[in-house]
Protein backbone atom coordinates (compact mmCIF):
# COMPACT_ATOMS: atom_id res chain seq x y z
CA UNK A 1 0.00 0.00 0.00
CA UNK A 2 1.02 3.59 -0.63
CA UNK A 3 0.87 6.40 1.93
CA UNK A 4 1.05 9.95 0.58
CA UNK A 5 1.93 12.64 3.13
CA UNK A 6 1.41 16.12 1.77
CA UNK A 7 -0.70 19.06 0.82
CA UNK A 8 -4.29 19.50 -0.26
CA UNK A 9 -5.27 22.80 -1.87
CA UNK A 10 -8.36 24.21 -3.51
CA UNK A 11 -7.26 25.69 -6.85
CA UNK A 12 -9.42 28.79 -7.54
CA UNK A 13 -9.04 29.63 -11.20
CA UNK A 14 -10.24 32.75 -13.07
CA UNK A 15 -9.60 33.37 -16.75
CA UNK A 16 -8.65 36.98 -17.52
CA UNK A 17 -7.88 38.97 -20.68
CA UNK A 18 -4.88 40.45 -18.91
CA UNK A 19 -3.43 39.67 -15.48
CA UNK A 20 -3.82 42.69 -13.16
CA UNK A 21 -0.88 44.94 -12.28
CA UNK A 22 -0.36 46.71 -8.95
CA UNK A 23 -3.47 48.59 -7.82
CA UNK A 24 -5.45 47.35 -10.80
CA UNK A 25 -8.80 45.52 -10.93
CA UNK A 26 -9.73 43.38 -13.93
CA UNK A 27 -12.90 41.42 -14.62
CA UNK A 28 -12.59 37.72 -15.31
CA UNK A 29 -14.50 34.55 -16.12
CA UNK A 30 -16.69 32.57 -13.75
CA UNK A 31 -14.69 31.01 -10.93
CA UNK A 32 -13.64 27.38 -11.34
CA UNK A 33 -12.71 25.45 -8.18
CA UNK A 34 -10.52 22.37 -8.65
CA UNK A 35 -9.02 19.97 -6.11
CA UNK A 36 -5.23 20.30 -6.07
CA UNK A 37 -2.10 20.39 -3.97
CA UNK A 38 0.72 17.96 -4.62
CA UNK A 39 -0.21 15.52 -1.87
CA UNK A 40 -3.85 15.25 -2.92
CA UNK A 41 -2.83 15.08 -6.59
CA UNK A 42 -0.37 12.25 -6.03
CA UNK A 43 -2.84 10.28 -3.91
CA UNK A 44 -5.60 10.73 -6.50
CA UNK A 45 -3.27 9.73 -9.35
CA UNK A 46 -2.12 6.56 -7.57
CA UNK A 47 -5.64 5.51 -6.59
CA UNK A 48 -6.87 6.10 -10.14
CA UNK A 49 -4.19 3.69 -11.38
CA UNK A 50 -5.52 1.11 -8.95
CA UNK A 51 -3.04 1.52 -6.09
CA UNK A 52 -4.33 1.10 -2.53
CA UNK A 53 -3.59 4.61 -1.34
CA UNK A 54 -4.00 6.58 1.88
CA UNK A 55 -3.53 10.33 2.36
CA UNK A 56 -2.10 12.00 5.47
CA UNK A 57 -2.92 15.69 5.08
CA UNK A 58 -4.65 18.57 6.86
CA UNK A 59 -7.53 20.65 5.53
CA UNK A 60 -9.68 23.35 7.14
CA UNK A 61 -13.15 22.82 8.58
CA UNK A 62 -14.70 24.54 5.56
CA UNK A 63 -16.26 23.96 2.15
CA UNK A 64 -12.91 23.68 0.36
CA UNK A 65 -11.78 21.03 2.81
CA UNK A 66 -14.95 19.01 2.27
CA UNK A 67 -14.58 19.34 -1.52
CA UNK A 68 -11.01 18.05 -1.31
CA UNK A 69 -11.81 15.07 0.88
CA UNK A 70 -14.86 14.21 -1.24
CA UNK A 71 -12.73 14.23 -4.40
CA UNK A 72 -10.11 12.06 -2.70
CA UNK A 73 -12.76 9.51 -1.74
CA UNK A 74 -14.25 9.62 -5.24
CA UNK A 75 -10.79 8.80 -6.63
CA UNK A 76 -10.61 5.84 -4.25
CA UNK A 77 -8.19 7.28 -1.68
CA UNK A 78 -8.47 6.20 1.97
CA UNK A 79 -8.93 9.44 3.93
CA UNK A 80 -8.83 8.07 7.51
CA UNK A 81 -5.53 9.95 7.90
CA UNK A 82 -6.98 13.27 6.77
CA UNK A 83 -7.03 15.84 9.59
CA UNK A 84 -9.49 18.71 9.74
CA UNK A 85 -9.13 22.13 11.37
CA UNK A 86 -6.50 24.48 12.73
CA UNK A 87 -6.58 26.90 9.79
CA UNK A 88 -8.51 27.43 6.56
CA UNK A 89 -7.90 24.90 3.78
CA UNK A 90 -4.91 25.77 1.61
CA UNK A 91 -5.83 27.65 -1.56
CA UNK A 92 -4.11 28.65 -4.78
CA UNK A 93 -5.55 31.81 -6.37
CA UNK A 94 -4.82 31.43 -10.06
CA UNK A 95 -5.38 33.93 -12.87
CA UNK A 96 -4.79 32.67 -16.40
CA UNK A 97 -4.57 34.85 -19.50
CA UNK A 98 -5.47 33.79 -23.06
CA UNK A 99 -1.86 32.83 -23.83
CA UNK A 100 -1.94 30.40 -20.88
CA UNK A 101 0.44 32.43 -18.70
CA UNK A 102 -0.67 32.54 -15.09
CA UNK A 103 -0.11 34.39 -11.82
CA UNK A 104 -0.59 32.35 -8.66
CA UNK A 105 -0.86 33.24 -4.97
CA UNK A 106 -0.78 30.29 -2.57
CA UNK A 107 -2.09 30.40 0.99
CA UNK A 108 -0.76 27.19 2.59
CA UNK A 109 -3.36 27.44 5.39
CA UNK A 110 -3.95 24.06 7.01
CA UNK A 111 -1.04 22.49 5.07
CA UNK A 112 1.30 24.58 7.21
CA UNK A 113 -0.32 23.12 10.32
CA UNK A 114 0.42 19.49 9.46
CA UNK A 115 2.87 18.92 12.31
CA UNK A 116 5.44 16.30 13.34
CA UNK A 117 2.97 15.35 16.12
CA UNK A 118 0.34 14.65 13.43
CA UNK A 119 2.83 12.30 11.76
CA UNK A 120 3.63 10.53 15.04
CA UNK A 121 -0.10 10.04 15.67
CA UNK A 122 -0.46 8.30 12.28
CA UNK A 123 1.80 5.36 13.13
CA UNK A 124 -0.69 2.71 11.97
CA UNK A 125 -0.70 4.20 8.46
CA UNK A 126 3.10 3.86 8.33
CA UNK A 127 2.87 0.24 9.41
CA UNK A 128 0.37 -0.49 6.64
CA UNK A 129 2.48 1.08 3.85
CA UNK A 130 5.29 -0.35 1.73
CA UNK A 131 5.96 3.04 0.18
CA UNK A 132 5.61 6.49 1.73
CA UNK A 133 5.68 9.48 -0.59
CA UNK A 134 6.05 13.17 0.31
CA UNK A 135 6.56 16.60 -1.27
CA UNK A 136 7.51 19.97 0.24
CA UNK A 137 4.18 21.84 0.39
CA UNK A 138 4.09 20.97 4.12
CA UNK A 139 6.61 22.06 6.80
CA UNK A 140 10.09 20.58 6.35
CA UNK A 141 10.14 19.46 10.01
CA UNK A 142 7.04 17.38 9.22
CA UNK A 143 8.88 15.72 6.32
CA UNK A 144 11.80 15.02 8.67
CA UNK A 145 9.35 13.31 11.05
CA UNK A 146 7.99 11.24 8.13
CA UNK A 147 11.51 9.96 7.49
CA UNK A 148 11.92 9.11 11.20
CA UNK A 149 8.55 7.30 11.20
CA UNK A 150 9.38 4.89 8.36
CA UNK A 151 9.10 1.27 9.45
CA UNK A 152 11.83 -1.22 8.46
CA UNK A 153 11.30 -2.51 4.92
CA UNK A 154 9.26 0.47 3.76
CA UNK A 155 10.52 2.80 1.08
CA UNK A 156 10.53 6.62 1.01
CA UNK A 157 9.92 8.59 -2.18
CA UNK A 158 10.36 12.37 -2.17
CA UNK A 159 9.47 14.96 -4.80
CA UNK A 160 11.09 18.10 -3.32
CA UNK A 161 8.60 20.58 -4.74
CA UNK A 162 8.70 23.52 -4.17
CA UNK A 163 12.44 22.91 -3.95
CA UNK A 164 14.73 23.97 -1.14
CA UNK A 165 18.00 22.62 0.27
CA UNK A 166 17.38 19.37 2.16
CA UNK A 167 18.93 18.07 5.39
CA UNK A 168 21.24 15.06 4.97
CA UNK A 169 18.84 12.92 7.02
CA UNK A 170 16.05 13.45 4.47
CA UNK A 171 18.31 13.01 1.43
CA UNK A 172 19.70 9.74 2.79
CA UNK A 173 16.18 8.28 3.13
CA UNK A 174 15.09 8.99 -0.47
CA UNK A 175 14.73 5.94 -2.72
CA UNK A 176 14.30 7.70 -5.05
CA UNK A 177 14.56 11.47 -4.89
CA UNK A 178 12.40 12.59 -7.87
CA UNK A 179 13.23 15.99 -9.37
CA UNK A 180 12.55 17.95 -12.52
CA UNK A 181 15.35 20.11 -13.94
CA UNK A 182 14.45 23.17 -11.86
CA UNK A 183 14.28 21.16 -8.63
CA UNK A 184 17.59 19.45 -9.46
CA UNK A 185 19.29 22.83 -9.79
CA UNK A 186 17.97 24.11 -6.45
CA UNK A 187 18.93 20.93 -4.57
CA UNK A 188 22.39 20.92 -6.18
CA UNK A 189 22.97 24.63 -5.56
CA UNK A 190 26.36 25.74 -6.89
CA UNK A 191 27.20 22.20 -7.96
CA UNK A 192 24.56 22.44 -10.73
CA UNK A 193 26.83 24.93 -12.49
CA UNK A 194 29.48 22.34 -13.32
CA UNK A 195 27.45 20.75 -16.12
CA UNK A 196 24.43 21.21 -18.40
CA UNK A 197 23.94 17.47 -18.73
CA UNK A 198 21.04 15.92 -16.79
CA UNK A 199 23.09 12.70 -16.54
CA UNK A 200 25.70 14.65 -14.56
CA UNK A 201 23.00 16.19 -12.32
CA UNK A 202 21.68 12.70 -11.60
CA UNK A 203 25.17 11.56 -10.55
CA UNK A 204 25.78 14.70 -8.49
CA UNK A 205 22.41 14.30 -6.75
CA UNK A 206 23.17 10.66 -6.01
CA UNK A 207 26.44 11.75 -4.41
CA UNK A 208 24.42 13.87 -1.95
CA UNK A 209 23.13 10.72 -0.29
CA UNK A 210 19.87 9.37 -1.78
CA UNK A 211 19.77 5.66 -2.51
CA UNK A 212 18.41 6.47 -5.96
CA UNK A 213 17.50 9.51 -8.05
CA UNK A 214 15.02 10.10 -10.89
CA UNK A 215 15.30 13.25 -13.01
CA UNK A 216 12.18 13.99 -15.08
CA UNK A 217 12.78 15.75 -18.39
CA UNK A 218 9.30 16.66 -19.63
CA UNK A 219 8.79 15.52 -23.23
CA UNK A 220 12.29 13.99 -23.15
CA UNK A 221 11.27 11.35 -20.60
CA UNK A 222 13.43 10.81 -17.52
CA UNK A 223 16.68 9.44 -16.08
CA UNK A 224 16.93 6.83 -13.32
CA UNK A 225 20.15 6.71 -11.29
CA UNK A 226 21.30 4.32 -8.60
CA UNK A 227 24.51 2.56 -7.56
CA UNK A 228 24.01 0.45 -10.72
CA UNK A 229 24.45 3.51 -12.95
CA UNK A 230 22.31 5.98 -14.88
CA UNK A 231 19.54 4.66 -17.16
CA UNK A 232 17.65 6.69 -19.74
CA UNK A 233 13.89 6.26 -19.44
CA UNK A 234 12.30 6.61 -22.87
CA UNK A 235 9.67 9.28 -23.43
CA UNK A 236 6.32 8.50 -24.97
CA UNK A 237 5.26 10.62 -27.95
CA UNK A 238 1.89 12.26 -27.34
CA UNK A 239 0.11 15.45 -28.33
CA UNK A 240 0.53 17.58 -25.18
CA UNK A 241 -2.56 19.61 -24.28
CA UNK A 242 -1.81 20.61 -20.66
CA UNK A 243 1.24 19.52 -18.68
CA UNK A 244 -0.34 20.35 -15.30
CA UNK A 245 -0.11 17.37 -12.98
CA UNK A 246 2.39 15.40 -15.10
CA UNK A 247 5.04 15.44 -12.39
CA UNK A 248 2.52 14.41 -9.71
CA UNK A 249 1.18 11.57 -11.87
CA UNK A 250 4.74 10.42 -12.62
CA UNK A 251 5.68 10.37 -8.93
CA UNK A 252 2.49 8.55 -7.93
CA UNK A 253 2.93 5.90 -10.61
CA UNK A 254 6.59 5.39 -9.74
CA UNK A 255 5.82 5.01 -6.02
CA UNK A 256 3.08 2.50 -6.77
CA UNK A 257 5.20 0.35 -9.12
CA UNK A 258 8.11 0.34 -6.66
CA UNK A 259 5.68 -0.75 -3.96
CA UNK A 260 4.62 -3.79 -5.97
CA UNK A 261 8.26 -4.76 -6.39
CA UNK A 262 9.17 -3.47 -9.84
CA UNK A 263 12.83 -2.41 -10.26
CA UNK A 264 13.55 1.32 -10.54
CA UNK A 265 14.12 1.57 -14.31
CA UNK A 266 10.97 -0.39 -15.15
CA UNK A 267 8.89 1.54 -12.64
CA UNK A 268 10.18 4.82 -14.10
CA UNK A 269 9.34 3.68 -17.63
CA UNK A 270 5.78 2.96 -16.52
CA UNK A 271 5.64 6.34 -14.74
CA UNK A 272 6.74 8.06 -17.96
CA UNK A 273 3.76 6.51 -19.75
CA UNK A 274 1.48 7.74 -16.98
CA UNK A 275 3.00 11.24 -17.23
CA UNK A 276 2.52 11.20 -21.00
CA UNK A 277 -1.12 10.14 -20.66
CA UNK A 278 -1.67 12.97 -18.16
CA UNK A 279 -0.48 15.69 -20.56
CA UNK A 280 -3.00 14.61 -23.20
CA UNK A 281 -5.86 16.00 -21.06
CA UNK A 282 -6.70 19.36 -19.45
CA UNK A 283 -6.41 19.88 -15.71
CA UNK A 284 -4.59 18.15 -12.87
CA UNK A 285 -6.69 15.51 -11.10
CA UNK A 286 -9.14 15.44 -14.02
CA UNK A 287 -6.32 14.33 -16.34
CA UNK A 288 -4.98 11.34 -14.36
CA UNK A 289 -5.31 8.09 -16.33
CA UNK A 290 -6.51 4.65 -15.28
CA UNK A 291 -4.21 1.67 -15.80
CA UNK A 292 -6.33 0.73 -18.84
CA UNK A 293 -5.79 4.16 -20.37
CA UNK A 294 -2.04 3.84 -19.80
CA UNK A 295 -2.04 0.42 -21.46
CA UNK A 296 -3.92 1.67 -24.52
CA UNK A 297 -1.52 4.63 -24.81
CA UNK A 298 1.37 2.18 -25.15
CA UNK A 299 -0.21 0.17 -27.92
CA UNK A 300 -0.89 3.14 -30.19
Ligand code: ADP
Nearest residue numbers: 180216217218219221222240246247272275276
Ligand atom coordinates in the same frame (compact mmCIF):
# COMPACT_ATOMS: atom_id res chain seq x y z
P1 ADP B 1 7.09 18.47 -13.72
O1 ADP B 1 5.63 18.55 -14.08
O2 ADP B 1 7.35 18.11 -12.31
O3 ADP B 1 7.93 19.61 -14.21
P2 ADP B 1 7.92 16.96 -16.06
O4 ADP B 1 7.46 18.09 -16.89
O5 ADP B 1 9.35 16.54 -16.20
O6 ADP B 1 7.64 17.19 -14.51
O7 ADP B 1 6.96 15.75 -16.39
C1 ADP B 1 6.97 14.54 -15.66
C2 ADP B 1 6.96 13.37 -16.61
O8 ADP B 1 5.76 13.38 -17.40
C3 ADP B 1 8.10 13.36 -17.61
O9 ADP B 1 9.24 12.71 -17.07
C4 ADP B 1 7.50 12.58 -18.77
O10 ADP B 1 7.62 11.20 -18.52
C5 ADP B 1 6.04 12.99 -18.72
N1 ADP B 1 5.80 14.12 -19.64
C6 ADP B 1 5.73 15.43 -19.33
N2 ADP B 1 5.52 16.20 -20.41
C7 ADP B 1 5.43 15.35 -21.46
C8 ADP B 1 5.23 15.50 -22.88
N3 ADP B 1 5.04 16.71 -23.44
N4 ADP B 1 5.20 14.37 -23.63
C9 ADP B 1 5.37 13.16 -23.10
N5 ADP B 1 5.59 12.94 -21.79
C10 ADP B 1 5.61 14.02 -20.96
